[in-house]
Amino acid sequence: NDPKRMLACAAVVAGLALAASGSPAMAAGADYKGFFVALDLATTQPTGVDQTSAVLVNPANGFTTRDMIDNDADFSWAIKAGYSWGELGGLEASYWSFDNDQTENHVDNVNYVYPTVFGQYGYNYATSYGLTAPVTYKTTSGIKASVIDIDYFRAMDVGERFTIKWLAGLRSASYTEDQGFSSDTTALTYYIESKHIDSDAFGVKVGALLSFGFTDRFALQGKMAFSFLQGDIQSERTRNASGLNFDQVSADTDNVRGEIRDYDLRGVWMWENLDVYLGYGGQTWDGLVTDPLGSGGCCAASTGNTESGSRDSIGFNSLHAGVVLRFGKH
Secondary structure (H helix, E strand, O other): OOHHHHHHHHHHHHHHHHHOOOOOOOOOOOOOEEEEEEEEEEEEEEEOOOOEEEEEEOOOOOOEEEEEOOOOOEEEEEEEEEEEEHHHOEEEEEEEEEEEEEEEEEEEOOOEEEEOOOOOOOOOOOOOOOEOOOEEEEEEEEEEEEEEEEEEEEEEEEEOOEEEEEEEEEEEEEEEEEEEEEEOOOOOOOEEEEEEEEEEEEEEEEEEEEEEEOOOOEEEEEEEEEEEEEEEEEEEEEEEEOOOEEEEEEEEEEEEEEEEEEEEEEEEEEEOOEEEEEEEEEEEEEOOOOOOOOOOOOOOOOHHHOOOOOOOEEEEEEEEEEEEEEOOEO
16 A cells, blocks of 8 residues: 555556557547546645644743644545547546545653644633643644546647647535644643634636657656636634633635646556556645634734744645556547
8 A cells, every 4th residue: 555666566567568569559649539547546745734733932042943743745546537529529527535644742851832723812711821841742634635527628639749638627626624732631731722624616627738749659748727716614623721621713714716726747658548657746726725713823821822824825746657548449
């Protein structure tokens, strides 16, 4: 289940296909008619998430440090299926999914620790006070994202080895983010805090894929697509202060403007009706990842209860490999 091992295997397969001898490849140009399916496997790194779990304050000099959650790369996958009518174009449906959960354990023997996951004014417990060293605490993060596309495409051969494939369709996107902080509950003073963001959106997508054939069996492809979406975002935060004071704040925002930009560059090895590729690409999500509760807290005991600046965009960068299998004819 190691994503890097999967990518290495796909690269080996691609190399074998390139080195193999026999009849030339049958690249899918504008005249291709029939069904096709594709499977994509990737190791994907979320970027720009900017999650602060706590602020550490040195009691000797008052210097502060933001304790950030370092979201690791994780496995993602995509599947696609469709049908082409040749020069009349075709339809394709695809699904992409990313799901990462991680936990970090900390022991601080020097600093005051101010949790910032709740980061809001709470009626039952208005302020957040620093936990005195030594402090044992755990931070958690979970990021889930998925996309469903239904596209009409039309390919045009504009040269002997140059094809442009235009895309236009509909997109549904979902994003979920969870964050948690919990200190040692056996201590006299402790905090258990959580944050949850959930967004769903729907809209239109347009884009293009350019294919440059270098030989009968190898091509370089570049893709760019833009999605303009409208959705809603729900956010909720909770805090348990030493088991005595419980707080919860929530927000629900409708008609949020969202945008997703897709980009990709890949090398494709072609063999009869089978393509094997290796590439690098990703997505940038705007608007749909914003927390309607904001990023800072009021009425704090110190700056320890203040988070980072407002975040309205994150990215997913992927090193990926896959196969495309066609069942029709040219």
